[in-house]
Amino acid sequence: MMTQVVIVCFLTLTLPVMAVNSWLAEPIKGLLLDITGVLYESGEGFGTAIPGSVEAVKRLRETGIPVRFVTNETCATRAELIKKLHHHSFSVSEGDVFSPVPAVISLLKERGLVPHLLVHPAIECEFSGLVAGNPTCVVMGDADEAFSFANMNVAFRALKAMEDPKLFALGFGKYYKHKGQLQLDVGAFATALEFACDIKSEIVGKPSPLFFDAALSDIGITAKEAVMIGDDIVSDVGGAQKCGIRGVLVRTGKYTRSCENHPTVTPHFIANNLSEAVDLIIEAQSKNIHQV
Amino acid sequence: MMTQVVIVCFLTLTLPVMAVNSWLAEPIKGLLLDITGVLYESGEGFGTAIPGSVEAVKRLRETGIPVRFVTNETCATRAELIKKLHHHSFSVSEGDVFSPVPAVISLLKERGLVPHLLVHPAIECEFSGLVAGNPTCVVMGDADEAFSFANMNVAFRALKAMEDPKLFALGFGKYYKHKGQLQLDVGAFATALEFACDIKSEIVGKPSPLFFDAALSDIGITAKEAVMIGDDIVSDVGGAQKCGIRGVLVRTGKYTRSCENHPTVTPHFIANNLSEAVDLIIEAQSKNIHQV
Numbered sequence: 001m002m003t004q005v006v007i008v009c010f011l012t013l014t015l016p017v018m019a020v021n022s023w024l025a026e027p028i029k030g031l032l033l034d035i036t037g038v039l040y041e042s043g044e045g046f047g048t049a050i051p052g053s054v055e056a057v058k059r060l061r062e063t064g065i066p067v068r069f070v071t072n073e074t075c076a077t078r079a080e081l082i083k084k085l086h087h088h089s090f091s092v093s094e095g096d097v098f099s100p101v102p103a104v105i106s107l108l109k110e111r112g113l114v115p116h117l118l119v120h121p122a123i124e125c126e127f128s129g130l131v132a133g134n135p136t137c138v139v140m141g142d143a144d145e146a147f148s149f150a151n152m153n154v155a156f157r158a159l160k161a162m163e164d165p166k167l168f169a170l171g172f173g174k175y176y177k178h179k180g181q182l183q184l185d186v187g188a189f190a191t192a193l194e195f196a197c198d199i200k201s202e203i204v205g206k207p208s209p210l211f212f213d214a215a216l217s218d219i220g221i222t223a224k225e226a227v228m229i230g231d232d233i234v235s236d237v238g239g240a241q242k243c244g245i246r247g248v249l250v251r252t253g254k255y256t257r258s259c260e261n262h263p264t265v266t267p268h269f270i271a272n273n274l275s276e277a278v279d280l281i282i283e284a285q286s287k288n289i290h291q292v
Numbered sequence: 293m294m295t296q297v298v299i300v301c302f303l304t305l306t307l308p309v310m311a312v313n314s315w316l317a318e319p320i321k322g323l324l325l326d327i328t329g330v331l332y333e334s335g336e337g338f339g340t341a342i343p344g345s346v347e348a349v350k351r352l353r354e355t356g357i358p359v360r361f362v363t364n365e366t367c368a369t370r371a372e373l374i375k376k377l378h379h380h381s382f383s384v385s386e387g388d389v390f391s392p393v394p395a396v397i398s399l400l401k402e403r404g405l406v407p408h409l410l411v412h413p414a415i416e417c418e419f420s421g422l423v424a425g426n427p428t429c430v431v432m433g434d435a436d437e438a439f440s441f442a443n444m445n446v447a448f449r450a451l452k453a454m455e456d457p458k459l460f461a462l463g464f465g466k467y468y469k470h471k472g473q474l475q476l477d478v479g480a481f482a483t484a485l486e487f488a489c490d491i492k493s494e495i496v497g498k499p500s501p502l503f504f505d506a507a508l509s510d511i512g513i514t515a516k517e518a519v520m521i522g523d524d525i526v527s528d529v530g531g532a533q534k535c536g537i538r539g540v541l542v543r544t545g546k547y548t549r550s551c552e553n554h555p556t557v558t559p560h561f562i563a564n565n566l567s568e569a570v571d572l573i574i575e576a577q578s579k580n581i582h583q584v
Binding site for chain 1: 436437438441444445448449452474477479480483484486487488489490548555
């Protein structure tokens with residue numbers, strides 16, 4: 001009886017510490033960071049930088065750990081996004097950002113597809129020259145207010161008119177935080193069209209493995225050498241983990257307490273914010289270097 | 293070789309006739325009819341009666357075959373629906389109509405649930421006295437234009453705020469025909485909320501077996517003695533067949549040619565319209581009576 005009590009106490013005291021450290025044991029040769037909800041909270045104008053995130057990115061640059069930004073942001077062009085990040089003094093260049101719009105444009109050109117767009121009006125200009133009379137696919141991003149009943153029906157009828165209907169979803173998030181409130185993301189509306197048309201969408205963006213792979217190969221590292229940090233338990237953490245990348249969840253952005261008991265995804269670590277996660281990574285890396 | 297040709301010709305000539313007749317072999321003691329797309333096409337004002345449908349219902353009344361109308365219509369109160377049917381001279385009384393609104397109201401009262409409504413403005417009045425400050429469930433019907441981005445988000449946040457989120461869908465149709473065009477139905481938008489909240493909705497209406505059973509028990513017949521006639525291959529035909537009711541599809545309403553090759557549902561018969569199906573049923577019944 002006494003032995004059992006001692007074992008229980010031992011496990012209780014040591015397991016959380018082991019859990020905290022185990023994800024840092026293997027070397028980290030590159031970081032993938034989500035943008036909205038990790039670097040800044042979206043809102044009116046440029047939104048608000050999350051406390052400590054600007055300095056965290058700066059520390060990563062100083063230590064030389066390669067960083068890429070993998071975002072499903074489709075409410076602004078990549079140039080506008082960079083402008084927003086620079087406004088908050090984030091050290092990010094356009095070449096460091098992986099977002100679904102350039103990826104889907106390459107894909108449309110490769111396959112010779114004509115898109116019907118159900119996207120945010122701010123990014124429609126990026127597709128100029130690709131849109132024509134008889135669409136052969138629907139491309140949907142986070143259209144925000146443009147997810148009206150009328151626009152959903154136009155996209156639905158476009159799919160029903162296609163001989164071989166194709167739906168590209170720029171990301172597949174369930175929801176995100178906007179102006180302090182949760183709101184439905186592209187994944188919810190894509191699911192509605194999938195159901196109505198008996199089709200499956202092709203995801204361009206997180207959690208598609210192709211998307212994570214593109215960022216990893218740009219750094220020149222393997223999945224095992226990388227850590228993904230995001231506020232979306234499914235798209236960021238679960239998506240990365242499916243590729244063999246360690247997934248860290250932050251308690252900022254769209255995070256809610258229920259994410260900590262998600263039925264299918266258990267993050268490698270849950271940090272209060274990007275700053276805390278980066279501090280732990282830099283500390284662990286410096287120890288690893290000294291050990292080597 | 294000659295024998296093979298003869299067999300092929302024999303099969304070609306006789307199989308369609310066998311297929312036409314087999315669903316009529318067993319006695320039919322009651323009919324369940326869908327309303328929109330079978331009796332009339334929806335549109336501005338009262339819509340348009342489908343040619344032959346008024347007379348078909350009249351013939352059924354004359355022969356004494358019991359009829360109930362099972363509809364997922366949630367864009368009008370039951371009284372307004374009857375008014376519309378009477379405008380077209382359909383012989384239908386309120387007691388013959390099974391629709392989801394009275395069913396869900398009974399259910400809310402039984403379980404002591406407080407609904408947040410995402411329904412057509414025309415039927416909100418039916419829920420008076422049930423809506424209060426802190427909803428414990430979301431009830432969604434075919435909200436039509438009220439399926440706005442803002443309303444979808446309010447319903448989503450209501451579900452996210454519930455300890456035990458419950459979603460009642462008044463039917464689960466994919467789409468229907470309105471003013472000559474296909475438009476998304478409640479099932480598509482319910483699927484979006486299911487995905488965003490990781491929940492399954494409880495369907496009140498077709499294709500829920502409880503809904504078909506209520507109409508059968510009102511007539512006092514078993515599933516095997518009934519035929520359901522509808523324009524929705526999944527909710528009407530597939531739903532009825534899952535309960536053991538014969539399912540007949542009509543080529544009116546939301547019917548499109550692709551319904552004839554549906555991946556999971558094969559109707560017992562496909563009629564050009566209600567009139568044709570009713571003629572076949574009355575003819576077969578009169579033969580059955582003479583044989584007895």
